[in-house]
Amino acid sequence: MIGLLKFALKNILRRRTRTLLTIGGISIGIATIVTLGILAAGIQHSMGRVLMPAGVDLTITEAGVGDLIMSRITTKQLQKIQTIEGVETAFGQLVSVTRTDISPFFMIFGMHRQDLKIAGFEIVEGRDFADGSNEVIMGRMAATNFNKEVGDNIVLGIRTHKIVGIYESGNPIQDGGAVLPIDVLWANNNEAREFTMVLVDVADVVDVGGLGQKIEEVFDGEVIALSSIAELGKIDQGMEIINFAVYAISLLAVVIGGIGAMNTIMMSVFERTREIGILRAVGWSRKRVFAMILNESIIIGICATVIGVLLGILVIAFIMTFPTAKALIQPVYSEVIFVIAVIVGILVSVIGGTYPAIRATKFAPTEALRYE
């Protein structure tokens, strides 16, 4: 027995070029969703790891800033945080972006030497820098990408610094940048001697969430205390914007793909008016005709989803061959992205197939049989 699916497959293969072009159009939409989704999740994850290294329980940033890099916590505020009950260790970190002789967009982190370890920077080659010196330590990925090693010089902004050590943190944003003494970074970039954020290690018996709330109250809401990476959106609207862009592009993909699929199926339905009339004449119900047309659309959607997901993964692999991308992003192949891609693929095919399927059921058998 020829099943409905097999019949639908035979039908869409009758116009192979048209079907392939439609699948291509939808799969580009799906690939865009997958690529952006994976990159956004990767950036989010990396940013989260910068904010909350493994040994840190709370991260304090300035409230009301649009982007993390614009956050400023004063030395006075840091000192006050250090005195709050339940705070075991609290230290500041200044994050900045500078132009270098090797990259126009290079992340630099300023902190005191003794805080390197708790902030997640593990020296794997050479040694720590000395506070107040022009020494820097460089991330493994940055060193590899830009072909630098211990003993080499690097220009950060307008000053030349000496690379004394290579570190690994497991985070591409950090590993793709460099760390230098905070007093040197202050002298270069921030005369007010401020931090981007304060990282807090909380005493074991203390409720982390409760302490975060207490810190926010102490500063009358001037700061935000984050206790998990998931709360990143609270302080970095950039992430929200990226997420919004992913959803907006998904919606566009649904609309454009849906129209493409609808056009293909509609043309196919009109071309087969007589055949649909024959099916109705030999006893096919409207429901069965509807199912046949919808199946054709769903097959196109499934093919486009599979190809789109694979294409998206390939695009990510290609993007990650660029050192700058490698230094900023660690792709996160989140299940959510693939679920969204599949849902979009199905939605596109259902939306694209429903109207032509309804039209097909409206053909009067006698009229359809007369159709040439």
Place this chain on the structure above:
Amino acid sequence: MNDIYARNIHKHYDNGRIRALNGVNLDIANGEFVALMGPSGCGKSTLLHMVGGLDKPDLGKLVVADQDLIKTRDLTSFRARTVGFVFQLHNLLPSLTAIENVMIPMHEIRQSESSRRKRALELLDKVGISKRVSGLPSQLSGGERQRVAIARALANSPPIILADEPTGNLDSKNGEQIMALLTQIWKTDGTTLLIITHDMSVAQRAQRMLYMRDGELSNNLPHSLCDDTGSAISFGGCFPGTKRDSERDIEVRS
């Protein structure tokens, strides 16, 4: 008992400007073989479509195989189980093989896949093309395509076969073979067979011949189709039981 019972059937198109059927009355008994003749555009196919549940009359009473087709809202099941269509242009689905085309009407009948395939193979064997089951319509000759169409019409063992010029697109040899096949099926299966034709040799195989003109039905042949004795003229043969019409006085069967 009548398999097909029609009274005062009217069908108009284009807001009544085209009167395809004009008060047609028709009785066809169970297992009867009737040929319907008439000029092109006289309403033969429209009547066949009404009887086959493809369309509904605007007015009148139409009962086929004990089913009132005017009162029945959805005729899908009727078409699947009660009638089998054979068209002039075979109307096979081009992307499907011969056996798949025969299996198409069986979709609406609950049967296992293997029994459907078995049934389709039996039917293709019955119509004499068991060796071409995997051929696409484009790979079959005109006669073979029409045989597949006949097998498809028989798929759900309908009590009524409706054939709209089944030999109209075939050469005389293939036409003869197709008619011999349909006649044999009518005889062996006991189906009711209503056939539309322009060909007197085809019509002569029927038990009864009806003539249609301007949307009206008569069991009398027009003068041009009869010899001096009033019998139908065709290839030297006579069709018994038909009468010559007078020029304007068509005796409509009531």
